[in-house]
Amino acid sequence: MRQPRYPNGRLTVCVVVAALIAVLSLTGCTNETSDHPPSPSEEPAGQTCKAWVEQLSDLGLGGGVLDLTHSGVYVGYVATGTRWVDMNGDGEDEPAFQAAVWEGGRRHRVPSGFAWDQILDINDNGLMVGFGFDKRSRINRSYVWRLGWPKVRLLKSPAGSERTRARRINDSGQIAGHMSGRSIPFAGLYWADDHSAPVQLPLGGGHSGGAEGINNKGQIVGNVVDDDPDYGPDWHDADATLWENSTAEPVRLPDHDFDGEAHLINNRGQVLGTVLNAHLGSDGVEEDGSLPALWTDGNLHVLDLPQGTHSPVMLGLSDGGWAVGGVQRGDGPTLPNHQPDTEAVLSMNGQTLLVLPDLTVNPDPHQWRANVTGVDDRRDEVTGTAADGTYARAAVWHCASHLAVKV
Numbered sequence: 001m002r003q004p005r006y007p008n009g010r011l012t013v014c015v016v017v018a019a020l021i022a023v024l025s026l027t028g029c030t031n032e033t034s035d036h037p038p039s040p041s042e043e044p045a046g047q048t049c050k051a052w053v054e055q056l057s058d059l060g061l062g063g064g065v066l067d068l069t070h071s072g073v074y075v076g077y078v079a080t081g082t083r084w085v086d087m088n089g090d091g092e093d094e095p096a097f098q099a100a101v102w103e104g105g106r107r108h109r110v111p112s113g114f115a116w117d118q119i120l121d122i123n124d125n126g127l128m129v130g131f132g133f134d135k136r137s138r139i140n141r142s143y144v145w146r147l148g149w150p151k152v153r154l155l156k157s158p159a160g161s162e163r164t165r166a167r168r169i170n171d172s173g174q175i176a177g178h179m180s181g182r183s184i185p186f187a188g189l190y191w192a193d194d195h196s197a198p199v200q201l202p203l204g205g206g207h208s209g210g211a212e213g214i215n216n217k218g219q220i221v222g223n224v225v226d227d228d229p230d231y232g233p234d235w236h237d238a239d240a241t242l243w244e245n246s247t248a249e250p251v252r253l254p255d256h257d258f259d260g261e262a263h264l265i266n267n268r269g270q271v272l273g274t275v276l277n278a279h280l281g282s283d284g285v286e287e288d289g290s291l292p293a294l295w296t297d298g299n300l301h302v303l304d305l306p307q308g309t310h311s312p313v314m315l316g317l318s319d320g321g322w323a324v325g326g327v328q329r330g331d332g333p334t335l336p337n338h339q340p341d342t343e344a345v346l347s348m349n350g351q352t353l354l355v356l357p358d359l360t361v362n363p364d365p366h367q368w369r370a371n372v373t374g375v376d377d378r379r380d381e382v383t384g385t386a387a388d389g390t391y392a393r394a395a396v397w398h399c400a401s402h403l404a405v406k407v
Contacts, residue, residue, distance in 0.1 A: 049380060049399035055359055056394040057107045063100060063394035064385035067121050067316075067374040073147075074102040074374075074383055075119035075128055076394055099130050100394070103147065110145055112152045119145070121168045127194070129155075129166040129175055142166035142177060144194040156197045160184045164198075166191070168264075170216045178210035178222070186210060188222050190246035201243055204250040209241065213264040213271075219243065221262040221271050224250050240273050240293070254300045258285065260293065264317040271295040272317040275302065294323060294350055304352050306407045308366075309343060312353075320377035323347045324384070329366065340385055340392050344370035346404045348377070354404035356397055359388035365407045370395070 056065065056074065063078035077097040099110035099117045110119060114132025122128040130152070131142045140163040143152040157164045158179055166177040166189075175191040179198075188201035188211030203209050206224035213221045220243040227237075239252040240260030253260060259276035266272075273295075277288040292303040292312040305312060305327060314325035326342030343365075344356040358370040369392075372384030386395040397403055 049402065051399035051402035053357060053359055053386060053403070054396045054398060055386070055388070056102050056396065058100075058394055059098075062385070062391035063097075064371075064392070065102070065374060065383035065394045065396060066119065068376055068379070068381060068383050068396075069122055069124050069126070070376060070378060071124070072103075072379065073122060073126065074394075074396060075122045075130075076100055076383075077118040078107075078394065079391075099132070101128070101147065102394070108147060110152065111150060112143060112145070114141075120166070123169045123171045123173070125171055125173075127169060127173060129169045129177075131165045138162075140164060142175075144169070144175075153194055155191060155194060158184070158189070158198055158200065164189065167211065168213045170214050170218070172216065172218075174214055174218055176211040176214035176220045176222070178212075186225075188220070188243075190214075190220065192246075199246055201246060202249050204241075204252075206239075206250075209250070211243075212262065215265045215267045215269070217267065217269075218245050219265055219269065220246065221265045221273075223261055224252065240271070240275070240295070242271065242298075251298075253295050253298065255293075256291075258287075259290075262295070263315055266317050266319045266321070268319060268321070269297070270317065270321060272314050272323050274312055274314060275300065292323070292325065292347075292353065294321075296350075301350065303347055303350070306343070306345065306353055306355055308407075309345075312345070313342075313371075315373040316375040316382070318375045318377040321348075321350055322375045322377040323350070323353075324372040324375045324382055326371035326384075327353070340369050340371040340387060342371045343368055343407075344372040344382070344384055344386070344397075346372065346375070346382055346400060348401060348404070352406065355407045356382065356400065356404050358386040359393055359395060365405055372397070375400075 058078040061079040061081040064076045065074045066076040068074045078100045080096045096116045099119045101108040115135045117132030119128045119130040142155040142164045145152040160181045161179040162181040164179045166175050169175045173193045177189045180186040186208040189198040191198045206226045209224040211222035223238050224241045225238045238259045240262035241250040255275040258278040262273040264272045274290045275293045292314050294301050309327040309329045311328040316324035345353040347353050358368045369387040372382045374383035382397040382400040385392045
């Protein structure tokens with residue numbers, strides 16, 4: 001039997017990240033290369049967009065774009081290559097990242113003062129949320145920042161928390177995230193604004209959980225972890241969860257009777273995440289793999305993985321229902337210099353996941369390596385990190401609907 005995914009009742013969300021310095025225009029990535037490439041709704045009649053993958057500036061060692069605004073501001077991180085930190089207190093050093101914002105062709109450094117930090121989200125009013133690692137206190141702190149501010153504004157943390165992560169911010173400035181600590185459970189948090197103390201989201205009988213997304217209506221999604229007596233005391237069932245507001249009890253979304261994860265909710269109320277396929281074998285629960293999931297009006301719909309891929313992590317959802325993420329192909333070795341070992345995928349129709357190119361000129365889409373986390377269907381853009389053969393680079397896929405291919 002495979003080990004339970006949450007043996008300690010603690011939720012772990014992995015985001016594959018990485019990044020180079022150049023702009024690569026991909027020829028031949030037009031309508032004819034896509035399986036079904038719809039033109040963006042705002043594209044003028046008779047005019048086609050320029051389909052290309054843009055590499056944003058970094059410090060020479062890579063980076064990633066985690067989100068974007070409708071006006072074309074991109075946020076994420078760059079690799080510094082100079083500082084390594086034991087951020088999780090487990091004795092394992094991790095490469096240091098520095099939060100970054102790209103606007104108007106210029107990269108801005110975020111004045112956070114942290115040894116390690118990232119900007120995770122930005123709303124359409126330009127207010128950003130991020131988190132960083134304080135080497136002196138050895139705790140993670142969350143913050144907000146806006147272009148032009150001389151320094152970041154730290155968010156208030158619950159007593160006893162050692163790690164807080166402000167994950168998403170809506171256009172009203174409401175923030176969703178999570179916390180953990182030695183004496184407190186892993187739990188979801190809600191900040192009414194960047195001056196307010198956070199409140200812990202109700203667990204609805206679960207023993208831990210986390211919040212990952214919030215929309216402009218104040219609806220929050222994430223996970224609640226339960227001890228599931230149906231499958232034995234060693235199995236901790238994680239349910240994809242929706243909170244209608246910060247005080248509402250969690251509503252568990254339908255899954256395949258095992259684990260589910262919810263990462264985002266758009267302003268239409270659609271929820272994006274994954275569900276686990278598993279079965280009860282002679283030794284207990286045996287996992288069969290996870291599937292990309294889209295919930296509409298509370299109903300579960302599973303998206304089609306590209307043939308030969310597995311282990312989806314879905315981390316971007318637009319108001320138009322475009323979904324993006326990363327999937328793995330086979331069991332190949334991890335690439336050097338923290339290049340992504342995933343293929344970037346985009347769904348424009350709520351069913352089929354198409355593959356996006358990386359920054360190489362490799363003609364074989366099975367060899368493309370990238371990961372995408374941000375999407376705006378009105379701009380027809382996707383953001384993330386793409387391998388160039390040396391590093392993984394902060395990248396923007398312009399006219400993404402024309403770049404995506406069926407594999």
